[in-house]
Every structure is written in structure tokens, then in C-alpha cells.
Amino acid sequence: MADQVIHAEVVGKDGPALQRFYSNLFGWHLDTNNPGGYGIAPSAENGVATGIGTSPDGSGGWVTFYVAVPSVDDALAKAEKLGGRTIMPKFSPGPGAVLGMFADPEGHVVGVTEL
Secondary structure (H helix, E strand, C coil): CCCCCEEEEEEEHHHHHHHHHHHECCCCCCCCCCCCCCEEECCHHHHCCEEEEEECCCCEEEEEEEEEEECCHHHHHHHHHHEEEEEEEEEHHHHHHHEEECCCCCCCEEEEEEE
16 A cells, blocks of 8 residues: 555644634634644544644744655655755654654655654
């Protein structure tokens, strides 16, 4: 089986405002009970787990999706070999989570995460 999209996210300068917007727009119930207040709508509610919050540096935002891969390091290296570039090296934002981000050759940002 090919790697699957398991998470999508919307981040920007004002995470709580984005959370209100998407909650009101789509009727999503976001769980923000975590240290960063990152809002998560579970996959059972909208098809794929979706996160909405403030960008890590608070300067801007993006919309992206995350693909489950066996190894974040290997996926980032392969993306670079194919003409992409690493945007965020492998890191862990919390227990049980490992992710990274790359830009494709046209600059679109995609996340990868280990399950």
C-alpha cells in the first residue's frame, strides 16, 4: 500500500481566529486541549484529521497535508534528491509525534510524519 494522507492543517498568525472560522464554517468540533492550543478535528468528523493553529513563528501561515511514511529522514532525503528542499527537519512537537516538512520543486509545502 502507498503512503497515505493522514493529516491536513491550516496555520496562520491568529490560530484561535482561524479555529473559530473553520469551526463555524464547517461545524467542526476542535479539541484544543494541548500545550499549544492547536485545534484538532478528528478524522471521524471530517474524513482526515485536521489541525488548525498559530504558525510556529507567528509570522504567516500555510495550508498543507501530512503523509504517513516509515521514516521522516528518508522521505526528506528522497524529496531533496527529486528536486525538493527540506523546510523543517525531523522533530517531535510532543509525545508520540515525529514530523518534518519539505517544499516540492514549485515550492508547495508538504508534511511527512512517522506512525
